[in-house]
Amino acid sequence: MRKRLKTKFLGIEVNLPLVLPAGIMDMSFSGLDISAKNGAGIVTSKSLTLEPRLGHKGPVVAEFESGLLNAVGLCNPGIVDGLTEINQFKERSDTPVIVSVFATNTDDFSKLTNHVNKSRGDFLELNLSCPNVFDEFGIPLAASKDEVFKIVKAVKEISRLPIIAKLSPNVYDIVEIALAAEKAGADALCMINTVGPGMLINTKMVKPVLFNKFGGLSGPCIKPIALKLIYQTYSALNIPIIGMGGVTIGEDAIEMIMAGATLVGVGTAVYYRGIEVFDKINREIIEFMDENNYDNLEDIPKLEKLK
Ligand SMILES: Cc1cc2nc3c(=O)[nH]c(=O)nc-3n(C[C@H](O)[C@H](O)[C@H](O)COP(=O)(O)O)c2cc1C
Numbered sequence: 001m002r003k004r005l006k007t008k009f010l011g012i013e014v015n016l017p018l019v020l021p022a023g024i025m026d027m028s029f030s031g032l033d034i035s036a037k038n039g040a041g042i043v044t045s046k047s048l049t050l051e052p053r054l055g056h057k058g059p060v061v062a063e064f065e066s067g068l069l070n071a072v073g074l075c076n077p078g079i080v081d082g083l084t085e086i087n088q089f090k091e092r093s094d095t096p097v098i099v100s101v102f103a104t105n106t107d108d109f110s111k112l113t114n115h116v117n118k119s120r121g122d123f124l125e126l127n128l129s130c131p132n133v134f135d136e137f138g139i140p141l142a143a144s145k146d147e148v149f150k151i152v153k154a155v156k157e158i159s160r161l162p163i164i165a166k167l168s169p170n171v172y173d174i175v176e177i178a179l180a181a182e183k184a185g186a187d188a189l190c191m192i193n194t195v196g197p198g199m200l201i202n203t204k205m206v207k208p209v210l211f212n213k214f215g216g217l218s219g220p221c222i223k224p225i226a227l228k229l230i231y232q233t234y235s236a237l238n239i240p241i242i243g244m245g246g247v248t249i250g251e252d253a254i255e256m257i258m259a260g261a262t263l264v265g266v267g268t269a270v271y272y273r274g275i276e277v278f279d280k281i282n283r284e285i286i287e288f289m290d291e292n293n294y295d296n297l298e299d300i301p302k303l304e305k306l307k
Pocket of ligand 1: 021022023024046047061068070072074100127166192193194217218219220222244245246247265266267268269
């Protein structure tokens with residue numbers, strides 16, 4: 001089975017096409033390890049900041065009919081301890097690791113890059129798009145093509161690793177933002193981050209469910225938005241896309257691939273189907289390939305590009 005799911009991403013052979021997205025498992029080495037052992041072909045760290053962060057007060061995650069609302073607030077151990085966990089993981093596993101980092105300006109992104117350069121990470125992902133720290137940092141950088149260009153360019157000049165820009169769905173024109181990232185030297189894109197922010201209300205308590213009041217949406221409710229943005233971006237750009245947003249079953253992953261994704265992220269579905277979700281979706285992709293006479297992943301057709 002595994003042979004048929006092999007693919008290439010930025011020059012690396014990847015055994016399985018599913019990616020653990022940033023922030024889904026805890027930051028420890030074991031969170032990455034258990035995902036890789038259960039069928040994730042690439043694993044992503046929690047977004048790391050220069051200093052450790054406690055994140056928001058709880059509740060930070062709430063479930064509703066068609067997804068999750070979260071405002072974790074970038075809780076992470078900081079870049080130094082985070083990279084120690086990643087290095088430990090790489091001592092025992094061949095699975096490629098994407099190191100996700102978050103900052104609000106070029107200087108801090110450059111400092112983070114210098115740390116990551118010394119690590120055993122395989123790719124560097126720039127989280128330009130966290131919607132849950134608005135009170136502290138304002139509008140995400142991914143809302144501005146100029147900011148995206150400036151930061152990606154600065155990081156590209158010093159990064160030892162290929163760069164993935166993680167984009168926000170909460171923009172008017174995704175193509176102009178994606179093109180700015182590509183022009184600045186991004187090697188790939190990861191999209192989408194959570195949608196919104198949105199809000200849920202506890203009607204008995206007459207107050208918002210999340211302590212932070214507002215949070216980003218993920219899971220099945222965002223899949224149509226993700227597919228549309230990935231398709232528009234795939235139509236206009238030449239760099240590969242890690243597509244994510246609501247992928248829960250094999251057919252969702254197939255939709256992502258048809259929309260233009262090279263690899264597919266599975267995040268919120270871990271809460272619904274357990275950590276075995278990666279193996280389950282891998283099997284469901286194979287079933288789809290059997291039913292439709294596709295030998296390999298590359299045989300699955302993409303949609304005709306938008307003109
Ligand atoms: C609890 C939670 C924490 C997240 N933390 C991060 C994060 O630290 N950095 C980041 O870039 N994305 C973060 N995300 C966004 C996911 O990586 C992903 O882009 C999004 O959830 C859409 O995929 P999904 O619907 O499969 O979950 C987080 C999502 C959730 C649900």
